Amino acid sequence: xxxxxxxxxxxxxxxxxxxxxxxxxxxxxxxxxxxxxxxxxxxxxxxxxxxxxxxxxxxxxxxxxxxxxxxxxxxxxxxxxxxxxxxxxxxxxxxxxxxxxxxxxxxxxxxxxxxxxxxxxxxxxxxxxxxxxxxxxxxxxxxxxxxxxxxxxxxxxxxxxxxxxxxxxxxxxxxxxxxxxxxxxxxxxxxxxxxxxxxxxxxxxxxxxxxxxxxxxxxxxxxxxxxxxxxxxxxxxxxxxxxxxxxxxxxxxxxxxxxxxxxxxxxxxxxxxxxxxxxxxxxxxxxxxxxxxxxxxxxxxxxxxxxxxxxxxxxxxxxxxxxxxxxxxxxxxxxxxxx
Numbered sequence: 001x002x003x004x005x006x007x008x009x010x011x012x013x014x015x016x017x018x019x020x021x022x023x024x025x026x027x028x029x030x031x032x033x034x035x036x037x038x039x040x041x042x043x044x045x046x047x048x049x050x051x052x053x054x055x056x057x058x059x060x061x062x063x064x065x066x067x068x069x070x071x072x073x074x075x076x077x078x079x080x081x082x083x084x085x086x087x088x089x090x091x092x093x094x095x096x097x098x099x100x101x102x103x104x105x106x107x108x109x110x111x112x113x114x115x116x117x118x119x120x121x122x123x124x125x126x127x128x129x130x131x132x133x134x135x136x137x138x139x140x141x142x143x144x145x146x147x148x149x150x151x152x153x154x155x156x157x158x159x160x161x162x163x164x165x166x167x168x169x170x171x172x173x174x175x176x177x178x179x180x181x182x183x184x185x186x187x188x189x190x191x192x193x194x195x196x197x198x199x200x201x202x203x204x205x206x207x208x209x210x211x212x213x214x215x216x217x218x219x220x221x222x223x224x225x226x227x228x229x230x231x232x233x234x235x236x237x238x239x240x241x242x243x244x245x246x247x248x249x250x251x252x253x254x255x256x257x258x259x260x261x262x263x264x265x266x267x268x269x270x271x272x273x274x275x276x277x278x279x280x281x282x283x284x285x286x287x288x289x290x291x292x293x294x295x296x297x298x299x300x301x302x303x304x305x306x307x308x309x310x311x312x313x314x315x316x317x318x319x320x321x322x323x324x325x326x327x328x329x330x331x332x333x334x335x336x337x338x339x
Contacts, residue, residue, distance in 0.1 A: 004034040005076035005330070005337035008092065010068075011042040012082040015061045020220035022102065022125075022145055022250070023081055029319040031058035038075065040068050074338050077326060083111035089118050095335050096120045096326065100143075101129055104246035112136075121325050125248040126269045132246075141325055144269075146318040147253035149310040156225035161215050162198065166229065170196040171294050174230035174260075176223065176251050178202040182241035184265070187283050188212060191234070191290065200226055227258040232293040235264035235277075236286070252277050257310040259303035261293040275302065276309045 009027050016024070023039075031037040036058050043063045062068040069092055078094035080086075081102050089097060099119035101112075116122060116136045123143040124130040133140045158166065166172060173195050179185065185206065191197050192211040199214045200223065208214045218226060227233070233255030237244035248269045252262045256276050263286060264270040266279040278293055280286035296302040329335075 002034055003036065003337060004327075005335075006036040006038065006072070007077040007079050008038045008040065008068075008072070008075040008094065009079045010038075010040040010088050010092075011065055011085060012080065014041045014043070015039045019217065022100075025146075025148075025315050026100075026319055026322065027079075028056075028059060029315060030323065031056070033319070033323065034058070035077075036060075038062065038068060038072060040065050076330070076335065076337050080115065083108045083115040086111060086115040086118050095333075095338070096329055098123070098322075098326065100322075101125070101133055103243055104129060104132070105243055120329060123322065123325075126246055128246045128268050141321060143318055143321045144248045144313065145250040145253060146313045146315040147250070147257045147310050149257050149307065149314050151224050152228075152257040152259060152307055152310060154224070156228040158229045159222070159225050162226060162229055165196050165198060165213050168196055171231045171297075172196045172198055172229070173232055173234055173263075173290065174226060174255075175199045175234040175236065176201055176226065176254065179206050179208060180243075181206075182238050182244035184236040184238050184283075185209065187236050187286055188234075190283075190287070195290070197234075198226070198230065223254075224258070227254060227260060230260060231297050232290065233260050233262040235262050235270060237265055237267050237270075239265050239267050253310055253313050256306040256313075259306045261296055261302060261306060263289045263293050273309050275305050 007030060009023060013023055027037045027039055038060050040062045074093040076095050077098055078089060078092060079098045081100040097119045098121045099115050101122055101124045122133050122137045122140045124133050124140060125144050130140060130142050173191060178201050188197060189209045189211065192209060197212050199208060199212055200218045202217055233251060235249050235251055237249065239245055244267050252270060255262045262277045264277055264279050266281055270277050271279050278289040280289050
């Protein structure tokens, strides 16, 4: 495989092979395609005065930004998904700056214009974000979240903690993700009164109601078995919350990978995939859609539609978009990869 160039993804999230998110998926796939990827964890440099580096083929992980810069002062691509990291661009020589705009948090609003102005390429994960960013930049491309649809073709044993719940005899409704401020905990309580509601993910600082089966965090690999053995997936994101409104929920794709429908509130990006995601305006609609989805659990036509949606939204397709835009700009600017 020929060398394509170098990419730095810096100080946004720790690289974790267990709890995989968009940055890890994208950077790992780019590394597999011939890019030299440097992933710098946002560790406190005072706690890590020495370089800590691991190699995974073309992907190197650092725990120290200062030492990384001394070793690699110039890269082809600086890639960021956190607006506040525009400060890094004064410290490293990069030929192209890519901003992967994933969210729209109030806390970041002062930094967004600075990052966008310094960027050459901007990606957005949702239509609402795209509408905002196209007013701020001339080179914006939609690149939604995705999934590894091939994971839905495997057979998974039911996890022990989930089997105990399944033995209760009620349908299993799964919410996978952090119980963040934009999650409707009140409706989760009501759902749990009627069904077995299972939550896997980080609890954040919110109390999870006692009638919910909270099973803690699961690694990305282990999480697949929970998707496979639930009946339907839930996405109780409140449309009134700014972060939820602008999001492209990755969980809808992951539920669909395993042939599961999602019941959600009608945030914009949940309304795209009819039959796969059942959207709800109000709480009563949400409860009614759960009943509809439960009737479809063994409906092969619905299962096929879910899997088809997942296959059309594979992470490899997303990385195609990212790579094509970067390569196009490198060609237009006659940029030769730095070694």
